[in-house]
Amino acid sequence: MDGPVHHGPVANHTGITNGGSEHVLVNGHNSSSDETKRSKEGSSSKHHGSSKHSGSSSSHNSKSKHGSSHSGSSLNHSSKSKESSSSSGVPKESSSSSSKHRDDKHKHSSSSSKSKDSRSKSSSSSKHKESSRSSSSKPKDGSSSSSSSKHKDKQSSDSSKHKDKHKSSHKESERRSSSSTLKVENIKQEPKDSALDFKVKSETITIKTSVKDEPIGDEEMPLNVSTNSIKSEPPKRKFVPSDDEDDVPLSMRMAHVKRQKISASHAKSKHVDSDDEDDIPLSVRTQKIKKEKHKKEHDISSKVKKKVTNTSSESVSPKKKVKKEEPEDHVWKWWEEEKKEEGVKWRYLEHRGPLFSPSYEPLPKSVHFKYDGSVMKLRPETEEVAGFYARFIEHDYTTKPAFNQNFVKDWRKVMSSEERQTITDLSKCNFRELFNHYQQVSEDRKNRSKEQKKKLKEENEAIQNEYGFCTMDGYKQKIGNFRIEPPGLFRGRGDHPKMGMLKKRLMPEDVMINCSKDSEFPKPPPGHKWKEVRHDNSVTWLASWTENIQGQNKYVMLNPSSKLKGEKDWQKYETARKLKNHVERIRAVYREDWKSKEMKTRQRAVALYFIDKLALRAGNEKEEGETADTVGCCSLRVEHIKLHEEVDGQECVVEFDFLGKDSIRYQNRVPVEKRVFKNLQRFMENKRKEDDLFDRLNTSILNKHLQDLMEGLTAKVFRTFNASKTLQDQLSLLTKAEDPITAKILSYNRANRAVALLCNHQRAAPKTFGQQMDRLTEKIKEKKLVIKAAKKDMKVAKHEYKDTGSQGKGNLYEKKKKSVQRLEEQLTKLEVQATDKEENKEIALGTSKLNYLDPRITVAWCKKWDVPIEKIYNKTQRDKFRWAIDMATPDYEF
């Protein structure tokens, strides 16, 4: 399985000879590109490989071997280089087709380029190839980074997309126009609404905000359109506010709240409102909806005007009605709208503020804290912190001196002077009863009666409905983390110097709120005030505070399904796609830079090579002593690598061993090109092991350079690019048209796995893995036995049927036959499941799926092969990637 890896980006343009390594492995295998198609067989072999991989945990390297084998990387490189050179001129836009070719070359290199490569290979490349193979690297962490965005990039890249969009939009606009007239009429009819809208029209924009996410009111629909249609249709304009009406009646109080809000907010402007709508009967509602639509349209037009003029403060008139429950069939297709101008994240934002955790409830009298053997009553403040520690006593954390020391230090700060005097030794503290108490509490929680659970669930939903959504530019959007982080002990990952410190309880006075000036501001809890209420629409957060452990800012932001997050995500993939058209050129540049006279340039070029080839993270500098000692590419130290002139028959091998993000160990042996190797030797000269390997380099220098090479390019883009590219290539390599759906899904998972290996998203094998596997194996065995028996039965029935020729026997035989078939299908399914599980033992697919793989690749694949999207993306993922599910066609290419 595993194997994979890597890609090699390498490109050795220049010299094919060197051979960079590169190849991406296919799932387990590396497949060389050329053959890719044929290679299916190879792919199968991969599987085998996969099995091996199990051991991977121990050594990553082993995995890599697989990948490398194909290689021929050198060839590939060469090919790439050739192409690149030829294509180099290609503009970003370069047709996808051309780009595709290139890509293929890159990754696998092997496939496409073979012919070309072959030439090169024959001669010099062989060595290289070997080396590359050996490298096998597994890429562990890559550099990640934000994709960020470069607007420009997006734009350019998107352009094509946009075009399509535009087309659609035009159509819509037409509709609108027609509808608009209607709207007007409606407006007239209903004065209330109209009033609101008008405001808008007249001068600025008025956005109506409706609570829901749906763009109900959207403009586009003509009157005749039914509500449904309305819902489904996305507003073309940027924000169209809608009001919803929704069907769903809110709980009474909610409705009230909403109304109040609305009225309040509107009051300034107009008022009127129709909040009452909730109460209105459906028929009426629909009418209203129509009206609203009209209104929206108006708004839009007004918006447009605004835009033209200027958008100073546009007032939005929100109406809120929160309707809870929403079936949410309505989807806001923001991706079909025009984008706002740069820097403006929203025009109208209203929310309820974050939810604070409940205050501390002192322990029951029966639960005692003991110090030095005797019961000691603590003040509530002290007791609370003792409780935090008590929950950890069975955890490894409490065996770490740093954790205990930090805890004691902070605990003493909350003690009274008497307590402080008494409690001087942690080892004399007995937290057992507290621990048991909390265990019991969670136990009791699980054992709640059905009614209690139901009640709790309802309460939670009510909270979610009240605090979990905001109104942004007329749409109801889900908030990601509306609960303020509760107090507790800081759990750093890895060897964090601050582990065990007390994370303080936050009060509203610590929290800053961000919302529209014209919205109803969130109310702080009774008796409290916010630290500040600001109205900054150039940022996406709704609330922020400074956390006391590291002094970092924390934010309340929207859920990944929101427009704001989705757009950013989309932009990220567009930047990565853009890199596809520049990568060969960039590789040529850094290869050339290996020879630079300037040390700084050479370091930069070598670092970039690692980032491209191994998907290392950028590696920012960190404050020593404040965080765990982890590194990325630019922050690598001499002690993190070893150079081997020759190892295991490979030349110029670099051995990495360091702790990356989250203190996850990265170990890998990679054959590199000679020039890189020589450079590394020079970088390490006269340095101590704790000195920086790239002492003339940091992430800002690197990113600045990347920015010059391609707009919007940063170190992390390479990860996204290589990950998505690998997925696409692997999918086309592994998927066979004739496979049943289960097999196709297995292929998908294998492609996903190749990416996880590339990005080094490994996981510890689940603790119960063995058991689970045993159980599965057992099931398979049983199933086989059942099938055996069923077949026997079937044969008997067959014979009887033949002998007697009776109808009844015939039916019986058919029945048996069918049951055998069913059983065999079940068996296949189980076997596939077992294979998948085994191959996935130490690989985490989630992270790459969520953060690195362009969802349009997956969606296109599903559409092309008729695989239900639900088989690949769960509900959350479908919500997050709704834009991709909607826009990607079967022929989408990354």
Added chain:
DNA sequence: AACTTTACTTAGGAACCCACGG
């Protein structure tokens, strides 16, 4: 400062198991 990426924890739900009643 503002985001994205990441691992880990927990809640929730489906699958499973078993006793009981028809």
Added chain:
DNA sequence: CCGTGGGTTCCTAAGTAAAGTT
């Protein structure tokens, strides 16, 4: 013997919050 329903078990998905990048 089968169906039902309640209780478990197991696994996935949602949520939390730390740790990266830009």
